[in-house]
Amino acid sequence: MIPSKIMTITLSIFALLSPPLAAQTSVEVNTLKIEGLVVGVPQKIDADFASEHGVAVPKPFQFTIPTDRTKNIKVQYPPEVAGLFKYNFATEDNRYRSGLHVVPFSYRQNIPFEFNQNVEGGPLDILAHVAKMGFAGAVVDLDKSEIDATRETEIGPYHAVEAIGRYAEADGTVVVLRVVALTEKEGETDGLIAIISALPETTGMKSVGDIVYVDGSRALGTLRFE
Numbered sequence: 571m572i573p574s575k576i577m578t579i580t581l582s583i584f585a586l587l588s589p590p591l592a593a594q595t596s597v598e599v600n601t602l603k604i605e606g607l608v609v610g611v612p613q614k615i616d617a618d619f620a621s622e623h624g625v626a627v628p629k630p631f632q633f634t635i636p637t638d639r640t641k642n643i644k645v646q647y648p649p650e651v652a653g654l655f656k657y658n659f660a661t662e663d664n665r666y667r668s669g670l671h672v673v674p675f676s677y678r679q680n681i682p683f684e685f686n687q688n689v690e691g692g693p694l695d696i697l698a699h700v701a702k703m704g705f706a707g708a709v710v711d712l713d714k715s716e717i718d719a720t721r722e723t724e725i726g727p728y729h730a731v732e733a734i735g736r737y738a739e740a741d742g743t744v745v746v747l748r749v750v751a752l753t754e755k756e757g758e759t760d761g762l763i764a765i766i767s768a769l770p771e772t773t774g775m776k777s778v779g780d781i782v783y784v785d786g787s788r789a790l791g792t793l794r795f796e
Contacts, residue, residue, distance in 0.1 A: 608788050609638040615654060615672075616796065623647045625654055628674050628760045634792040636785045640667060653763075659785040661772055668768035670786035675700060675751070676760045693757045694722060697731040700751035704763040708747055709737040718778050725764075726794055728752050736778055746770060748781045754795040764790045 616630035640659040653673030709715040715737035730752035753761035766786035
């Protein structure tokens with residue numbers, strides 16, 4: 571269980587689960603680009619993006635929104651969501667499938683000083699704590715959530731740590747979460763938290779681990795810092 575002081579800070583930073591398809595902007599799906607096995611629309615999160623949406627972008631990056639499997643894609647920007655954006659992938663009849671929500675973080679700003687001092691190990695250990703904090707901030711009820719695995723992973727060329735698990739909504743619907751904490755270079759104090767959420771019933775997932783194959787995860791896999 572995460573200490574209450576940390577949880578308070580986490581929940582104020584990560585107001586992560588907004589209504590999946592409300593107050594959003596449609597994504598144009600005509601300009602296609604291939605990134606490995608991902609066919610979709612390239613996105614740049616840079617100074618122009620920061621100016622347009624009134625947010626801070628500590629480190630510019632780009633990624634590709636997959637359009638080869640899902641055509642109904644919506645995006646939310648601040649103030650509708652915390653952080654930088656959330657892309658929602660839905661069925662043709664507007665049922666939520668998966669989403670990618672990205673929030674920048676700083677060890678110095680988002681994590682209490684005393685918590686930093688108490689973390690044992692290296693940068694990946696800190697990223698593991700960040701991922702767990704992001705997971706806690708994303709669930710509706712901690713008592714109805716479970717992290718199945720916290721492990722090192724790679725997002726493109728970057729080392730990262732992910733927390734994968736699930737939680738139950740008030741109506742009993744199970745939502746699977748993959749929360750990834752990454753920085754461009756090991757030991758940097760500024761990075762990104764990527765929250766991928768998915769509904770097994772609309773994505774065809776057979777296990778929690780299958781979340782790495784949904785569109786939200788595929789988009790994250792194309793992320794590159796500039």
